[in-house]
Amino acid sequence: MAGGHGHPYSPAELELPGFVPQRLSPGEILAPFLGASLLVALAVWLISGRCGGGGSPRTDRLLMCWWAFTGLTHILLAGAFLLAPGFFSRESPNYFDELFKEFSKGDSRYAARDTAILALEVVTIGFKGPASLLAVYAIASRKSYSHILQFAVSLSQLYGCLFYFVTAYLAGFNFWASPFYFWAYFVGANISWVVVPTLVAARSWKKISAAFRAEKVKIR
Amino acid sequence: MAGGHGHPYSPAELELPGFVPQRLSPGEILAPFLGASLLVALAVWLISGRCGGGGSPRTDRLLMCWWAFTGLTHILLAGAFLLAPGFFSRESPNYFDELFKEFSKGDSRYAARDTAILALEVVTIGFKGPASLLAVYAIASRKSYSHILQFAVSLSQLYGCLFYFVTAYLAGFNFWASPFYFWAYFVGANISWVVVPTLVAARSWKKISAAFRAEKVKIR
Numbered sequence: 001m002a003g004g005h006g007h008p009y010s011p012a013e014l015e016l017p018g019f020v021p022q023r024l025s026p027g028e029i030l031a032p033f034l035g036a037s038l039l040v041a042l043a044v045w046l047i048s049g050r051c052g053g054g055g056s057p058r059t060d061r062l063l064m065c066w067w068a069f070t071g072l073t074h075i076l077l078a079g080a081f082l083l084a085p086g087f088f089s090r091e092s093p094n095y096f097d098e099l100f101k102e103f104s105k106g107d108s109r110y111a112a113r114d115t116a117i118l119a120l121e122v123v124t125i126g127f128k129g130p131a132s133l134l135a136v137y138a139i140a141s142r143k144s145y146s147h148i149l150q151f152a153v154s155l156s157q158l159y160g161c162l163f164y165f166v167t168a169y170l171a172g173f174n175f176w177a178s179p180f181y182f183w184a185y186f187v188g189a190n191i192s193w194v195v196v197p198t199l200v201a202a203r204s205w206k207k208i209s210a211a212f213r214a215e216k217v218k219i220r
Numbered sequence: 221m222a223g224g225h226g227h228p229y230s231p232a233e234l235e236l237p238g239f240v241p242q243r244l245s246p247g248e249i250l251a252p253f254l255g256a257s258l259l260v261a262l263a264v265w266l267i268s269g270r271c272g273g274g275g276s277p278r279t280d281r282l283l284m285c286w287w288a289f290t291g292l293t294h295i296l297l298a299g300a301f302l303l304a305p306g307f308f309s310r311e312s313p314n315y316f317d318e319l320f321k322e323f324s325k326g327d328s329r330y331a332a333r334d335t336a337i338l339a340l341e342v343v344t345i346g347f348k349g350p351a352s353l354l355a356v357y358a359i360a361s362r363k364s365y366s367h368i369l370q371f372a373v374s375l376s377q378l379y380g381c382l383f384y385f386v387t388a389y390l391a392g393f394n395f396w397a398s399p400f401y402f403w404a405y406f407v408g409a410n411i412s413w414v415v416v417p418t419l420v421a422a423r424s425w426k427k428i429s430a431a432f433r434a435e436k437v438k439i440r
């Protein structure tokens with residue numbers, strides 16, 4: 001798997017001194033991530049069905065699952081990445097080190113600790129992660145800022161993806177080990193954060209407009 | 221003024237074949253821009269005071285002035301920039317060519333036609349400009365989507381500035397001819413699009429939350 005520079009990433013010239021080869025298989029990395037995500041979503045789904053007298057409407061419960069999943073993903077992955085500058089050279093790699101090694105096959109800027117990725121991850125852990133978890137609470141307790149918060153975080157996720165793809169393009173667009181990793185990781189693992197935020201932003205836009213129409217009717 | 225490479229910009233190694241020196245003085249460039257902006261704001265202020273029976277509230281009129289100014293600035297400047305790939309080498313430069321030559325002293329990525337700047341200007345003319353003008357109309361006709369639209373454009377302007385400053389940092393942070401141009405153009409000319417969008421976004425957030433509180437009271 002490893003090229004002339006002792007690692008499986010592209011571009012081959014990338015220097016990763018002390019690179020420790022990946023021990024976990026892609027399945028051993030993906031399964032815990034999917035399993036934990038499903039558990040979180042299931043827990044939020046069940047709890048939201050019982051709280052607040054009869055529970056929240058079905059769409060609100062689905063949205064709470066999404067915000068809990070995306071919030072924890074933002075915080076845990078961005079946190080683990082920012083706290084592990086040398087994840088690729090750790091002698092006893094933890095689960096996250098192995099996950100970043102695998103994901104770097106689709107975007108070696110993670111292994112290279114590219115500054116654009118660092119900038120993106122700082123916004124992710126500093127704003128998008130905590131604000132996503134706040135959205136779970138805001139929906140559950142029917143806060144008046146619930147929709148504008150969901151809209152703000154969704155638009156931030158969309159701009160985050162735009163920034164991610166545009167900086168990759170500007171920096172050479174050659175960070176994947178093969179077309180498979182381009183489609184599976186670089187595109188595939190990120191596309192959910194284009195599709196879902198678009199849907200959520202559109203829904204919040206409609207709900208907010210409807211609230212102002214209702215207010216207008218009341219004033220008359 | 222011109223360095224060894226025939227232009228006054230930084231970095232000196234920047235190649236601008238056929239560079240035609242600037243003919244208009246900074247004052248001759250700034251005065252028409254400020255004058256036209258003030259005229260637009262004044263016209264919107266006066267018209268908004270007469271329309272719709274007694275006119276709109278004072279803050280709404282100020283916001284209409286801002287959105288008309290920023291919308292026209294986005295469209296005219298981004299449009300002129302995107303349509304003039306060789307503005308620095310035109311034999312008979314127009315006003316905009318001279319404006320970009322002056323502004324490039326604060327950020328030579330404009331003269332260099334840096335891809336990050338192009339990406340930013342495409343979003344500016346494709347979304348932020350038209351959406352800003354739509355905001356003037358939305359406020360004037362009290363559309364129910366007025367606040368969420370203003371919030372969306374303001375957040376986009378904030379992310380645009382973040383992108384602008386972060387890409388400058390990533391690409392070397394050496395694009396100004398002197399500390400004066402760094403502060404006057406790179407920082408000074410952009411800071412309005414940090415300060416005003418922050419204020420507008422905060423106001424729309426509050427108005428939207430208030431609309432949902434009002435709706436809740438009505439339902440009870």
